[in-house]
Amino acid sequence: MVNISFIDMLAGALGxxxxxxxxxxxxxxxELEKLKAMDSLAVNKTELDSALSGLASLIPEADYxxxxxxxxxxxxxxxxxxxxxxxxQAALKRRTSDYNNLAAKYNQKTxxxxxxxxxxxxxxKVAVALQTKADQKPxxxxxxKQAPEVAGKTxxxxxxxxxxxFGIDPPLTIFVEWDNxxxxxxxxxxxxxxxxxxxxxxxxxxxxxxTWSKALRKLTSKPHEVIIQEKGxxxxxxxxxxxxxxxxxxxxxxxxxxxxxxxxxxPKKFTLSKFNAVNSEAPYSGGTQSFIGTLTVTADxxxxxxx
Numbered sequence: 439m440v441n442i443s444f445i446d447m448l449a450g451a452l453g454x455x456x457x458x459x460x461x462x463x464x465x466x467x468x469e470l471e472k473l474k475a476m477d478s479l480a481v482n483k484t485e486l487d488s489a490l491s492g493l494a495s496l497i498p499e500a501d502y503x504x505x506x507x508x509x510x511x512x513x514x515x516x517x518x519x520x521x522x523x524x525x526x527q528a529a530l531k532r533r534t535s536d537y538n539n540l541a542a543k544y545n546q547k548t549x550x551x552x553x554x555x556x557x558x559x560x561x562x563k564v565a566v567a568l569q570t571k572a573d574q575k576p577x578x579x580x581x582x583k584q585a586p587e588v589a590g591k592t593x594x595x596x597x598x599x600x601x602x603x604f605g606i607d608p609p610l611t612i613f614v615e616w617d618n619x620x621x622x623x624x625x626x627x628x629x630x631x632x633x634x635x636x637x638x639x640x641x642x643x644x645x646x647x648x649t650w651s652k653a654l655r656k657l658t659s660k661p662h663e664v665i666i667q668e669k670g671x672x673x674x675x676x677x678x679x680x681x682x683x684x685x686x687x688x689x690x691x692x693x694x695x696x697x698x699x700x701x702x703x704x705p706k707k708f709t710l711s712k713f714n715a716v717n718s719e720a721p722y723s724g725g726t727q728s729f730i731g732t733l734t735v736t737a738d739x740x741x742x743x744x745x
Contacts, residue, residue, distance in 0.1 A: 568632055607699055608666040614680055614694035614710065615662035621690045625663040626679040626721050635722055636665055647672045671735050679721040681728035689716040696733060698740045708742040
């Protein structure tokens with residue numbers, strides 16, 4: 439007679455195999471270690487085959503052949519599962535390699551970003567230092583003490599040559615004028631050390647090295663522009679520019695002078711002979727054709743180098 443309990447055991451084992459066949463392909467990469475159980479399943483399959491061989495003489499041939507066919511199907515399922523496991527492991531290996539490559543690129547970009555931040559910080563420190571230097575106003579030059587009056591002698595109050603040049607007494611004056619009031623001309627002073635600019639716009643009229651001024655209107659009835667150093671000479675090297683912003687003819691003839699007036703030195707004057715200022719961009723935006731020369735200022739002298 440057929441042992442029904444033993445057949446139930448075999449059917450149960452086959453059911454377990456079929457359940458594993460359904461579940462294994464859906465597991466995540468983190469659970470791949472669990473698939474090692476396949477090795478023990480193969481062992482159980484071998485033991486099952488051995489048990490079937492022993493049953494060949496104990497059970498009907500039809501039942502034996504049926505169990506043998508089921509065993510063959512089980513072997514086929516195991517082979518298919520092993521192939522799928524190999525595919526999953528290969529995919530995991532590729533993804534691990536991709537992750538490592540991305541991690542390396544991330545580390546490289548992070549290092550580059552830190553280097554850029556370091557360079558930016560250094561640049562900002564230099565900019566702050568230059569701005570601080572530009573904002574520092576020079577100490578005013580003390581006025582020369584007048585000699586005490588001598589009893590019985592009237593002091594000489596006749597206007598000096600410098601007064602005739604300026605009409606006022608700033609230590610340094612840069613003056614330009616033109617004929618047609620419909621033309622718009624601008625004067626610019628550029629500090630080559632700090633990169634600062636002094637010119638007609640409100641926020642640029644007062645700088646540590648110069649002041650855009652209208653104080654010389656009494657010198658001329660013509661349209662004009664003036665930049666002065668009114669509290670003392672501010673040593674430095676300055677590029678001067680004159681450009682026509684809206685000349686009706688495309689350009690305009692301009693003339694003027696650069697003059698120094700110190701209490702203890704004779705006046706010094708450089709005449710700016712008539713030159714042609716053309717319509718152009720502002721010099722800080724690339725209008726280099728408006729450059730007229732370089733002025734060097736020391737503590738007690740000025741030197742003019744026209745272009």
